[in-house]
Amino acid sequence: MIPLSELAQGQQFPPGALYIVATPIGNVADITVRALHVLGLVDRVAAEDTRNTSQLLSRYGISKPTLAVHEHNERSAAEHVIAHLRNGERIACVSDAGTPGISDPGARLVDAVREAGFPVIPLPGASALTTALSAAGAWVHTFSFIGFLATKPKQRATQLLSLLHHSQALVIYEAPHRIVETVQALLDAFGGDRQLLIARELTKLHESIHRCTLAEGPTWLAGDANRQRGEFVLVVEGAPQEAPQEDAHDALLTTLLEELSVSSAAKLAATLTGASRNALYTRALALTKGREEEKGREEE
Numbered sequence: 001m002i003p004l005s006e007l008a009q010g011q012q013f014p015p016g017a018l019y020i021v022a023t024p025i026g027n028v029a030d031i032t033v034r035a036l037h038v039l040g041l042v043d044r045v046a047a048e049d050t051r052n053t054s055q056l057l058s059r060y061g062i063s064k065p066t067l068a069v070h071e072h073n074e075r076s077a078a079e080h081v082i083a084h085l086r087n088g089e090r091i092a093c094v095s096d097a098g099t100p101g102i103s104d105p106g107a108r109l110v111d112a113v114r115e116a117g118f119p120v121i122p123l124p125g126a127s128a129l130t131t132a133l134s135a136a137g138a139w140v141h142t143f144s145f146i147g148f149l150a151t152k153p154k155q156r157a158t159q160l161l162s163l164l165h166h167s168q169a170l171v172i173y174e175a176p177h178r179i180v181e182t183v184q185a186l187l188d189a190f191g192g193d194r195q196l197l198i199a200r201e202l203t204k205l206h207e208s209i210h211r212c213t214l215a216e217g218p219t220w221l222a223g224d225a226n227r228q229r230g231e232f233v234l235v236v237e238g239a240p241q242e243a244p245q246e247d248a249h250d251a252l253l254t255t256l257l258e259e260l261s262v263s264s265a266a267k268l269a270a271t272l273t274g275a276s277r278n279a280l281y282t283r284a285l286a287l288t289k290g291r292e293e294e295k296g297r298e299e300e
Contacts, residue, residue, distance in 0.1 A: 008037035014121075015088045018046075018081065018113045020106065022099040022125025026204035028059055030126045036060055038123060043089035046081055048096045048105050069093065071105050078112035085118045099127045103147040103173055129171055132199040132233035135209050136169075139195050139237060143169040149182060156182075160189035167238045174232040183217040186236055190214055195237040201230035246283065249273055253284050262288055 011034075013019075019038050024030040039045065040062050047053035050066040057064060069077040081091055093100050093109060100106025110120050129145055146163075149172060150156040163170060174182050186196070192215025200208045208227070212220055214236070221227050249269055256265035266281035273280075 008034045013038060013041055013090065014119065015090055016085050017090055017119040017121050018085065018110070019090065019092045020100050020110065020120065020122040021092045021094050022123060022127065023053075023056060023094050023097060025097045025126045025128050025131065025202055026207075028056070030203055031060070032123065032125050035123050035125055036062075038090075039064070039092055039094075041090060042092040044084065044091055046077070046091055046093045046109065048094070048100075052096050053094055064092075067091075069105055069109055074105050074108040075112070078109045081109060082113060082116045082118065085113065085116070097126075097128075099125065102127060102129060102145075126203070128173065128199075128202055128231070128233050131202050132197065132209075132235055133171065135199065136197050136235050137211070140169040140235060142167075142238075143171050143235070145171045146173075148173050148175075149185075151178065153181075153185070156185055157189065160185060164189065165239045167241055169238045170234075170236040172234040172236065174234060176229050176231070179228055179232050180218065180221055183214075183221060183234070186234070187214045187217060190236065190239075192216075197233075197235035198227075199233040199235070200227065202233065204230070206230065249275060249280060249283070250287065253280065253287055257284060257288060257291075 019042060021035050021038060022032075023035070039057060039060070042064065044065040044067060045053060045057070046067045046069040048068075048070050050068050053066055054063075067077060067080060069081070081093075084091055093106055095104035095106060098104060101110060114120055133140060133143060144166065150159050172182070183196070183198075192213055194214050196212055196214050196217050198208075198210045198212070198217065198220070200206075200210075202209075206226070206229075210220060210227075252269050252272065253265055256268055260268065262281065262284045266277055266284045269275070269280045269284075270277035
């Protein structure tokens with residue numbers, strides 16, 4: 001068996017490259033072997049908070065020069081990162097927790113580095129987004145990542161209104177001081193029937209994952225003050241799919257049937273509308289039969 005420390009040593013880690021390194025979202029054991037190798041190999045680390053990152057690295061026995069790259073200086077800091085890349089250095093980009101660029105700084109740095117002609121190499125790892133989704137269940141078929149909602153009530157209400165008919169599950173990040181009002185805002189916007197997953201303090205000592213309906217969410221949070229503490233990921237069921245009306249495309253089919261066969265009319269209607277070709281064929285047959293019966297009655 002190959003020792004863990006040797007698994008990454010034989011791989012290619014080119015100089016003059018930016019390495020996007022995911023770090024634990026709470027549990028320091030959730031770091032990959034390759035991430036540890038790269039953090040030990042790079043010349044410096046671009047970090048959201050240099051103090052937090054230095055403390056994290058010290059727990060792994062790693063000491064590296066750091067550059068501050070956060071939401072307020074990301075564009076200007078990118079110039080310093082690129083200057084180091086031009087000197088052939090390897091730079092790791094990390095956020096305080098999880099994967100950089102996912103509701104954390106990093107995306108603008110990636111754009112700038114790539115535009116400057118240097119490679120960007122991602123190292124997969126911890127993410128609150130995928131951690132929560134993995135424990136959600138089969139009711140989440142597809143999803144949209146929203147991140148943090150607007151903090152002002154009116155702006156948040158407008159944002160949620162625009163998502164009212166969104167069919168995909170919504171993944172939302174939230175801080176402890178806003179969790180109660182955010183869950184209430186979701187209830188006000190979407191009604192109480194949708195499923196809600198409240199994932200709190202993921203991977204940490206006091207992790208909890210609770211599934212309920214939106215109607216039950218505020219009551220559950222109010223039931224214990226500890227349930228309102230920590231960092232949250234909310235997963236909200238998407239809007240229910242409305243069954244298409246049988247006669248939704250009758251006008252189009254009727255027009256097409258004046259010139260085309262049932263099969264051709266159904267095929268063309270499916271291309272134009274995206275609806276099921278078989279369903280349209282069945283409907284076109286019904287329309288043709290009804291038209292023939294009506295014509296027969298007129299001739300009698």
